[in-house]
Amino acid sequence: MRKPTAVLVVIFGVRIEIQFDDPSIVGRIASCLPSGWSLCGPTSIDRIYRFSWTDPHRITSSLSTAAASGASGWRLFADGALVAQSGDLDALCERFQADLELFVAIHARTRVIVHAGVVGWQGRAIVIPGRSFSGKTTLVAALIRLGAEYYSDEYAVFDPQGFVWPFPKPLSIRMGSGAREARPAEDAGGVVGRKPIRVGWILLTEYRPAEVWEPRDLTNGQAILALLSNAAAARYQPGFLLTTFRVAVRGSVALQGARGDATAFAHHLLTDSLAVESRTADLLV
Amino acid sequence: MTPQARRTGMIIEEVEVDGEVLLYDRERDQAHCLNGVAALVWRHADGSTPVDSLIGRVRQASATAIDEDIIWSALESLSDAHLLVEPIHRSGAAVLIESRRTMMKRVAAVGAITAGAAITSILAPTPAQAQTPTLPPDPGPD
Numbered sequence: 001m002r003k004p005t006a007v008l009v010v011i012f013g014v015r016i017e018i019q020f021d022d023p024s025i026v027g028r029i030a031s032c033l034p035s036g037w038s039l040c041g042p043t044s045i046d047r048i049y050r051f052s053w054t055d056p057h058r059i060t061s062s063l064s065t066a067a068a069s070g071a072s073g074w075r076l077f078a079d080g081a082l083v084a085q086s087g088d089l090d091a092l093c094e095r096f097q098a099d100l101e102l103f104v105a106i107h108a109r110t111r112v113i114v115h116a117g118v119v120g121w122q123g124r125a126i127v128i129p130g131r132s133f134s135g136k137t138t139l140v141a142a143l144i145r146l147g148a149e150y151y152s153d154e155y156a157v158f159d160p161q162g163f164v165w166p167f168p169k170p171l172s173i174r175m176g177s178g179a180r181e182a183r184p185a186e187d188a189g190g191v192v193g194r195k196p197i198r199v200g201w202i203l204l205t206e207y208r209p210a211e212v213w214e215p216r217d218l219t220n221g222q223a224i225l226a227l228l229s230n231a232a233a234a235r236y237q238p239g240f241l242l243t244t245f246r247v248a249v250r251g252s253v254a255l256q257g258a259r260g261d262a263t264a265f266a267h268h269l270l271t272d273s274l275a276v277e278s279r280t281a282d283l284l285v
Numbered sequence: 286m287t288p289q290a291r292r293t294g295m296i297i298e299e300v301e302v303d304g305e306v307l308l309y310d311r312e313r314d315q316a317h318c319l320n321g322v323a324a325l326v327w328r329h330a331d332g333s334t335p336v337d338s339l340i341g342r343v344r345q346a347s348a349t350a351i352d353e354d355i356i357w358s359a360l361e362s363l364s365d366a367h368l369l370v371e372p373i374h375r376s377g378a379a380v381l382i383e384s385r386r387t388m389m390k391r392v393a394a395v396g397a398i399t400a401g402a403a404i405t406s407i408l409a410p411t412p413a414q415a416q417t418p419t420l421p422p423d424p425g426p427d
Contacts, residue, residue, distance in 0.1 A: 101416075102413075102416050105412070106412050131414075219300075220302045220305060221305035221307055221318035224318070225407050229316075229409070229415075230415050232416055234409035234410055234415065235314050235410075236412075238311070238316070239309070242298040242307055242316075246300055246301075
């Protein structure tokens with residue numbers, strides 16, 4: 001059996017080995033890696049992925065289940081366990097990307113990753129933590145159309161000094177069918193943020209039709225809980241997360257409330273609400 | 286009664302504004318934010334100070350006047366949140382406190398931020414709960 005090619009990368013302190021039988025797919029795999037990755041040398045590895053093309057006529061015993069289907073196709077393994085199989089490499093890459101991002105979100109050593117949308121505004125970050133279907137992407141798209149800088153529609157990436165880093169991926173727009181479509185932020189008239197910035201505002205909000213934005217203030221401690229409750233590593237590295245969040249929320253304003261239409265809300269936010277809150281924050285610092 | 290703050294299995298972070306204290310309970314994977322009063326009560330609950338003396342010490346340490354009922358309420362909330370080594374309950378009926386059942390409801394919803402008189406609590410999410418679910422590969426047209 002041919003020895004697989006391997007690439008070693010490090011992402012936020014997490015060391016990943018990616019093996020593949022077919023070197024021609026390396027470019028496609030590299031396109032799945034999150035921003036911030038770099039190559040690393042031989043070292044202790046946290047997780048090993050393997051992309052394998054399986055021919056039913058040359059099946060190995062470890063793939064007996066797959067062989068039973070009699071189909072050829074791609075298979076993705078993580079630490080030896082089958083994660084997904086598909087005849088479509090792109091579909092498999094999506095699963096790889098999701099699995100890798102979750103693993104890194106849990107085990108990151110140099111960054112804290114929060115499920116949140118982020119835009120930059122007046123040199124500070126607006127962080128919008130929230131679960132799926134809370135309307136984060138729609139709101140982020142509306143904000144960047146109004147001039148906010150795009151940082152991420154999915155992850156807020158904090159360093160230990162409390163700065164938020166860009167994590168630009170194409171906006172993942174949910175279509176009517178529930179499927180997602182990736183669209184570059186530039187298509188929404190957006191400018192992508194390039195440098196790490198401090199947190200200015202944390203918004204705990206979700207879409208409710210016809211809702212009027214009447215937020216309540218959260219304390220710094222409550223804002224930290226809001227970030228923690230959207231962090232995959234919460235149960236794994238709570239001390240690291242709490243320390244990072246404590247620094248990150250310093251001098252920020254945290255608000256909680258339901259919002260209505262994203263475009264109207266974004267306009268109100270940038271032209272009115274945050275301007276007032278910003279002045280208040282400046283007085284508090 | 287000599288209430289004692291639970292410190293074993295806890296991660297403690299102090300937040301600068303308004304004297305808040307954050308506690309992460311590793312045994313239950315719950316995170317709590319104690320407001321100023323609750324934090325003061327928690328700090329003074331050393332296991333050797335009777336409640337009457339503790340009330341006096343908390344009042345002394347506070348910059349503002351604190352009603353005795355509020356301190357008792359904080360003690361009850363700390364107890365209900367499993368933040369004291371031994372549970373504590375004030376005898377007598379004329380005290381406004383949250384029942385344990387109410388407290389457990391408050392922390393039951395993952396990620397839901399709910400505030401009581403003194404303590405805000407969440408149940409920390411599992412990785413899957415904190416992540417956008419990935420849709421399976423599109424099977425294509427039927």
